[in-house]
Amino acid sequence: MKPMTMPRNEAGLAWQKFLKDRMAVTALWILGVFYAAALLADVLAPYSLRDESRAHTYCPPTGLHFFTPSGQWAGLHVRGVAMSYDIFRRRMYHETAAIYPVKFFSGGESYRLLGVVPFDRHFFTVDAPGRIYLLGADSRGRDIFSRIIHGARVSLTIGLLGVFISFGVGLLVGGIAGYCGGRTDQALMRVCEMVMMVPGFYLLLALRAAVPDSLDSLQVYAAIVIILSFIGWAGLARVIRGMCLSLKARDYVLAAKTMGLSDLAIIMRHILPHTISYSLAAVTLAVPGYILGESALSLIGLGIQDPYASWGNMLAEAMSIVRIQFAPWILWPAFFIGMTVLCFNLVGDALRDAWDPWLNGKGGGA
Amino acid sequence: MLKYIVKRILIAMALLVVMSAVTFMLMRLTPGNFLDTLRLDPQISKDTLAYYTRLYQLDAPAWQQYLHWLAGLFRGEWGYSFYYNVPVAQIIGPRLVNTFILSLAAFLVTWMAAIPLGIWAALNRGNGRDRALQCAAYAVISLPGFFVAMILLFMAAVTGCLPLGGIESPGAGELPFIARMIDMARHLVIPVTALSLGSIAVLQKLMRGNMLEVLGRQYIFAARARGIPEDRVIYVHALRNAINPMITLLGYEFASLLSGAALMEIITSWPGLGSMMLTAVRAKDIYLVMAGMMMGGVLFVAGNLMADIALAKADPRIKIG
Secondary structure (H helix, E strand, O other): OOOOOOOOOHHHHHHHHHOOOHHHHHHHHHHHHHHHHOOOOOHHHOOOOOOHHHHHHHOOOOOOOEEOOOOEEEEEEEEEEEEEEOOOOOOEEEEEEEEOOOEEEEEEEEEEOOOOEEEEEEEEEEHHHHOOOOEEOOOOEEEEHHHHHHHHHHHHHHHHHHHHHHHHHHHHHHHHHHOOHHHHHHHHHHHHHHHOOOOOOHHHHHHHHOOOOOHHHHHHHHHHHHHHHHHHHHHHHHHHHHHHHOOOOOOHHHHHHOOOOHHHHHHHHHHHHHHHHHHHHHHHHHHHHHHHHHHHHOOOOOOOOOOOOOOHHHHHHHOOOOHHHOOOHHHHHHHHHHHHHHHHHHHHHHHHHHHHHHHHHOOOOO | OOHHHHHHHHHHHHHHHHHHHHHHHHHHHHHHHHHHHHHOOOOOHHHHHHHHHEEEEEOOOOHHHHHHHHHHHHHHOOOOEOOOOOEEEHHHHHHHHHHHHHHHHHHHHHHHHHHHHHHHHHHHOOOOHHHHHHHHHHHHHHOOOOOOOOHHHHHHHHOOOOOOOOOOOOOOOHHHHHHHHHHHHHHHHHHHHHHHHHHHHHHHHHHHHHHHHHHHHHHHHHHHOOOHHHHHHHHHHHHHHHHHHHHHHHHHHHHHHHHHHHHHHHHHHOOHHHHHHHHHHOOOOOOHHHHHHHHHHHHHHHHHHHHHHHHHHHHHOOOOO
């Protein structure tokens, strides 16, 4: 067994402790895979966002086969589907004898890789008129698997961006309020209270109402990020203020002051870095709120609009309950939302435990 | 104490005014107003439009319109809803009651489930039952509430055992009082379950933590050493101290339920403030939006204030003011 080297700094220690939490490490890996998939969405998804096939409305997931119905080896393939209506005029899909081999890294719809490089390879595709629906199709015959991967770009980044902005503002406001104290503190905290006093969902609706409908999808995306951060910063600011209040009473701050360091320098160099330990966990645990916020907004039709996908607006189809019975696969986005939220919670909790010096060696409690 | 409450209410009122001003300005920022929809309706005459324009001073600058609205508020005039074609006050009353019913029901269910669960988990600390509960709670926290509601609605649709949304069955108005209440309770099941599941999971965890912390204190050790029966130690000595931190959460939780209920109302078509806000926002029905925001804000502030007072009453060590 290799002797374990002890890291010198606090972060290293915390990281080592974090790695011991198997669940959290698994969660981190899952998140890594999700984000990588979102980054490479164009390659991984067999179809683009605009691709649709009205003949395949609510087509169930296509089965993957190796053998033809007569038992002959045919490589990995999907079969054609034909639609008919049953006596209740409901759509029924059944497989035909047509065979469409699954091709890996073959040419398909062209796109720009990472938004720049023109490219047309897809991880897997089948030749038209065959369709591959790993997770089924939605009302317009769009591939749910492809849309989940494309939608991950919106759903996963909105959380990170939103937290990033609100944390920045929260850190600044909380840091100033906590350090300056007195009137400044009072005034800033009143502002925070005001933001926190407004019921979040109502504020979300009112702010969204202020955004004109004529925006394009990127602008709507930006608007949602800003709205969510606007709601979220106050809570973080208050907590950071509390930490600053206790930190500024420490001796090393007094030492820095006697050495004539400016207030800003003290906040930036001596106070804020110490709040990081708390912040890292708080930020991770805040991300799910943003993801859920976006999905809720998109779910009720105020968020990302078609043809662009987000996990929330994909779920909007499941709002008419009957559809769930005939096409339960439209609920897949909810699985991914839940999974992402779960992973963020696991990682956040593990980070908090790892950073908390009081928890060392103890199971829990103060 | 009284002085403190008065001070808090005054601050809250000032904050509400600022909040309403911001909302008003935001609503006015977007191009177009509610008259645009009315203008498209050939049944509405030019005179009516001119009347509304004059009544709400729509040709005046936004701040003047806002002051006009605020002044009306003090006279008890909430403005007119252009979407529903009735005064806002007429819509907002029943909606407020409905939201209150839903939030209160979810609140009661949450606390009545979470506190005993937390105590139970703390007493079973570390064994299989506790672990199973904590795992389940973790999974539930990660489930989006709207998803729970959708699944429950779906299950209700398949089995037909519960009504699918709304607040009462058609024709419920003619039923006797008791039957009407039962009917409403059946409609409450789905939104309340979806709303409270997540909160139960969070709160039982907090309660468990508090309970464990208190049980580790020396006065519990002392109580046990003096031979006080274990039940009394747990339910009198430990519980009273463990529940204190929860009381702060009480009001906050209630307030956030009001906001959280909005989405659930929309999904289960519960005719409350939240679903009204969505309609109002979509229709740019500005006075209705304003009223919804104000109501939401008032309930939220009231919840927090009550939490502070309850805490002061429960814990004599805490001085407020």
